[in-house]
Amino acid sequence: MTLSSRRSTPRPAARSRRALASLSVAAAVVAGAAACGSDAPGSGSGGSAEGAVVTSFYPVEFATQQIAGGTVPVTVLTKPGAEPHDLELAPQDVGSMTQARLVIYSDGFQPAVDDAIGQVDPSRVLDVADAAQLTLTAAEEEGHDHADESHGDHAAHSGDDPHFWLDPKRYAAVAQAIAARLGADDPTHAATYTASAKAFVAKLDALDAEFAKGLASCDSKVVVTSHAAFGYLSQRYGLEQHGISGLSPEAEPSAAGLQEISNLVRSEKVSTIFQETLVEPKFAQTVATSTGATLATLDPVEGITTESAGTDYFEVMRSNLAALQKGLGCK
Known part of the structure; x- marks a missing residue:
């Protein structure tokens, strides 16, 4: 489709x-x-x-x-x-x-x-969407009725979850597609692009190995986030994501949706609710307050600011790994 x-x-x-x-x-x-x-x-x-x-x-x-x-x-x-x-x-x-x-x-x-x-x-x-293999859809990410049906411009525009870069393997595939295109457009420097891409992919492979090892044994596999940006990361490392606001950070969850998420937090004994750096935290705070859970930050790495826990993608992703390990009780 x-x-x-x-x-x-x-x-x-x-x-x-x-x-x-x-x-x-x-x-x-x-x-x-x-x-x-x-x-x-x-x-x-x-x-x-x-x-x-x-x-x-x-x-x-x-x-x-x-x-x-x-x-x-x-x-x-x-x-x-x-x-x-x-x-x-x-x-x-x-x-x-x-x-x-x-x-x-x-x-x-x-x-x-x-x-x-x-x-x-x-x-x-x-x-780069094809290279990213956007296999997750909004319907799969939002399988329970926790948000208002009007999901905002982003989710209305496309049914695919676009957050490929949070899965290092998908990000690596995108990097290789970029290198191939730069080399085709500029054959003089094609070897440079290929070598640089190889080095970049090696860093992503190392990051993937760190996540796989760091999230292999955890007390909980349930990740409750401000919005459903972490589907590919969760799929890669065997986690179960529940976004309070669905794929679109603009969407406002209904009262029934907030209650559903809160019930899930209690039933699954979720100890941490993950808010984000660029998304309004009030709904994450509401769920945390009503359930007694702790708030922590999980960054979708959509941009680097002074509020980011690092100066580039790799630093922020490693901060995310540490936050997940603490919030999920990983050994």
């Missing part, structure tokens, strides 16, 4: 934002020349986006930087500290995409990027 066939009718607010995004795209086309001279978005590396690789959000940016190794400039559309699901593109952002040598994104994760990608020459676009 295709992504488009799984789309549902957006809420009025979603339609309004979608209309604004379309206006931004139109404005970018009119103001294209001005956009070419504007600062590149997100990463802070100013200058024209022409000749740069534009990435959609942090995990894609990080992998591309590790593989490119400074050979080509890499910029990112989602600024540090912004919730990537809610990204709204300015005309200059769309202009940067149209002028880039390559745009790398994951279809179905950021509606604004999905809308704008149609303005980019298809020969200069890499969608």
Whole structure:
């Protein structure tokens, strides 16, 4: 089944934002020349986006930087500290995409990027969703009726769980796809891209081994999180995820949904509720308060900020491992 066939009718607010995004795209086309001279978005590396690789959000940016190794400039559309699901593109952002040598994104994760990608020459676009093997769907992640049916723009846009990077093996497959594409576009540096990707994948393999060993023997396998971002991680390491707000961090759980989660926490003797860095913590706090559970932080690594428990993907993921080991009582 295709992504488009799984789309549902957006809420009025979603339609309004979608209309604004379309206006931004139109404005970018009119103001294209001005956009070419504007600062590149997100990463802070100013200058024209022409000749740069534009990435959609942090995990894609990080992998591309590790593989490119400074050979080509890499910029990112989602600024540090912004919730990537809610990204709204300015005309200059769309202009940067149209002028880039390559745009790398994951279809179905950021509606604004999905809308704008149609303005980019298809020969200069890499969608990593296929390489990521997005096998989990919203229905599988939200098997119990804990959230309001209007799941927000992100979940309404696609039925797939997009959080592939939280599974090091899926992230490695994406990295290899990026390296292959960079090498095909720039054969002169293909060997460099291949070697860098090999080194990056080796780090991901080591991280995978740490998670597998660290989560092999735990008192509990039930992970209750602010939103269902950890499906692939849970699947990889034999955990059972329950997201309070489903796949979309914008979705607000119903009173019945909160009660259902609270009942699960009590029945499964869950001792820790995991909140996130970029998501409103009030619902996680509500469940923790009503059940007597402890709050801890589990970072979906959608962006690195001063609040992150590390300066890059690997540091934050190892902090996540430590949080899971403590919260689940792992030996």
